[in-house]
Amino acid sequence: xxxxxxxxxxxxxxxxxxxxxxxxxxxxxxxxxxxxxxxxxxxxxxxxxxxxxxxxxxxxxxxxxxxxxxxxxxxxxxxxxxxxxxxxxxxxxxxxxx
Amino acid sequence: xxxxxxxxxxxxxxxxxxxxxxxxxxxxxxxxxxxxxxxxxxxxxxxxxxxxxxxxxxxxxxxxxxxxxxxxxxxxxxxxxxxxxxxxxxxxxxxxxxxxxxxxxxxxxxxxxxxxxxxxxxxxxxxxxxxxxxxxxxxxxxxxxx
Numbered sequence: 001x002x003x004x005x006x007x008x009x010x011x012x013x014x015x016x017x018x019x020x021x022x023x024x025x026x027x028x029x030x031x032x033x034x035x036x037x038x039x040x041x042x043x044x045x046x047x048x049x050x051x052x053x054x055x056x057x058x059x060x061x062x063x064x065x066x067x068x069x070x071x072x073x074x075x076x077x078x079x080x081x082x083x084x085x086x087x088x089x090x091x092x093x094x095x096x097x098x
Numbered sequence: 099x100x101x102x103x104x105x106x107x108x109x110x111x112x113x114x115x116x117x118x119x120x121x122x123x124x125x126x127x128x129x130x131x132x133x134x135x136x137x138x139x140x141x142x143x144x145x146x147x148x149x150x151x152x153x154x155x156x157x158x159x160x161x162x163x164x165x166x167x168x169x170x171x172x173x174x175x176x177x178x179x180x181x182x183x184x185x186x187x188x189x190x191x192x193x194x195x196x197x198x199x200x201x202x203x204x205x206x207x208x209x210x211x212x213x214x215x216x217x218x219x220x221x222x223x224x225x226x227x228x229x230x231x232x233x234x235x236x237x238x239x240x241x242x243x244x
Contacts, residue, residue: 015145022142036107039220043153045142046128050120072139079137 021068109207152227
């Protein structure tokens with residue numbers, strides 16, 4: 001139970017880091033590429049991610065991208081190992097009744 | 099027609115082969131993981147707010163479309179065919195020789211500028227998202243949450 005709670009907290013922190021990184025890169029995207037590409041970046045987070053890496057040196061966001069990538073990998077590993085049920089706010093799986 | 103200061107969003111992506119290749123790779127990996135029901139990219143906005151973003155459900159809709167399940171695909175996201183066309187355009191921009199693809203991209207840019215097509219599609223996507231949020235919010239959130 002305690003371990004589950006700890007994993008949940010770690011998952012939450014990882015997610016917050018990812019969200020902050022996403023917002024930082026999204027702001028750069030809006031500032032440098034205009035409104036339409038910015039909206040595209042909101043709709044398709046992967047676009048923002050790839051754009052961030054492609055322009056990391058030009059806009060000085062390499063550190064943000066490295067942190068985002070690291071957190072993303074951790075998030076996927078946590079998701080793979082424990083499932084989404086550990087994430088606060090997500091519904092827990094219903095108990096199986098025979 | 100798009101004003102001169104507004105960049106057409108699609109053509110520059112198609113023109114930049116390295117960027118297109120990276121985007122095709124990331125999208126391909128993501129769609130493959132989704133089709134195998136494995137954890138992959140998650141929408142930061144949905145996770146942050148609990149409200150699906152305009153693009154939420156597109157990956158699953160595209161996977162269903164590729165499997166031939168049109169009804170299922172439409173239930174997840176009506177814009178999946180357009181998304182698929184965009185992916186195919188990206189793949190072609192990477193694979194085809196420059197002599198063929200550059201004139202096609204130039205025509206696409208001209209069309210984007212003249213008609214504002216991409217802006218219209220994005221506006222349609224936002225309206226579609228708003229309609230789902232206003233009229234079908236609970237079902238929409240439940241569908242995206244899975």
